[in-house]
Amino acid sequence: DGTLNNGQKLHCCGKEGYDPYYTTCCDGTLNNGQKLHCCGKEGYDPYYTTCCDGTLNNGQKLHCCGKEGYDPYYTTCCDGTLNNGQKLHCCGKEGYDPYYTTCCDGTLNNGQKLHCCGKEGYDPYYTTCCDGTLNNGQKLQCCGKEGYDTYYRSCCNGKVSSKNGAECGK
Numbered sequence: 677d678g679t680l681n682n683g684q685k686l687h688c689c690g691k692e693g694y695d696p697y698y699t700t701c702c703d704g705t706l707n708n709g710q711k712l713h714c715c716g717k718e719g720y721d722p723y724y725t726t727c728c729d730g731t732l733n734n735g736q737k738l739h740c741c742g743k744e745g746y747d748p749y750y751t752t753c754c755d756g757t758l759n760n761g762q763k764l765h766c767c768g769k770e771g772y773d774p775y776y777t778t779c780c781d782g783t784l785n786n787g788q789k790l791h792c793c794g795k796e797g798y799d800p801y802y803t804t805c806c807d808g809t810l811n812n813g814q815k816l817q818c819c820g821k822e823g824y825d826t827y828y829r830s831c832c833n834g835k836v837s838s839k840n841g842a843e844c845g846k
Contacts, residue, residue: 686693689701700712700719707719714720715727726738726745733745740746741753752764752771759771766772767779778790778797785797792798793805804816804823811823818824819831829836832844 687696687701688694689699689706690704692706694701694706697710698708700707700709700714702712702714702719703717705717709719709721712719713722713727715725715732716730718732720727720732723736724734726733726735726740728738728740728745729743731743735745735747738745739748739753741751741758742756744758746753746758749762750760752759752761752766754764754766754771755769757769761771761773764771765774765779767777767784768782770784772779772784775788776786778785778787778792780790780792780797781795783795787797787799790797791800791805793803793810794808796810798805798810801814802812804811804813804818806816806818806823807821809821813823813825816823817826817831819836820834822836824831824836828839830839830844831837837844
């Protein structure tokens with residue numbers, strides 16, 4: 677800064693002098709235009725353009741999804757991938773509407789407000805999850821991975837047995 681050249685006060689851009697009223701220096705490269713923002717070595721006007729991870733995208737006030745600019749009113753970014761639709765939830769890279777779908781451990785399952793058993797969605801009214809395994813029946817107790825009805829069965833040493841517990845040495 678402050679180098680005199682032909683009577684003007686210039687700024688330095690690398691080894692070149694420039695007048696910031698007419699030019700912008702971005703990462704050592706001169707760009708025509710005043711008060712531009714920089715996107716790497718390129719100058720841009722944020723009123724018309726958005727810089728995303730060093731890449732210029734046409735459009736103002738865009739959000740960034742990796743190097744791509746997008747309008748969140750129409751699109752959702754999930755883990756660097758654009759999905760059509762606003763205000764979607766993300767399941768890994770996929771966007772989804774929780775009114776119709778449930779995400780379980782990165783896997784989409786059809787149905788709303790399901791419970792998760794590993795990657796599978798289930799309705800606890802009909803099914804019980806025991807240690808990552810689905811068992812048909814509601815409000816079952818778990819004995820390891822197996823579900824059982826406490827009215828008829830019991831759990832002994834990690835195995836389902838008859839209610840009288842004969843298998844447990846009683």
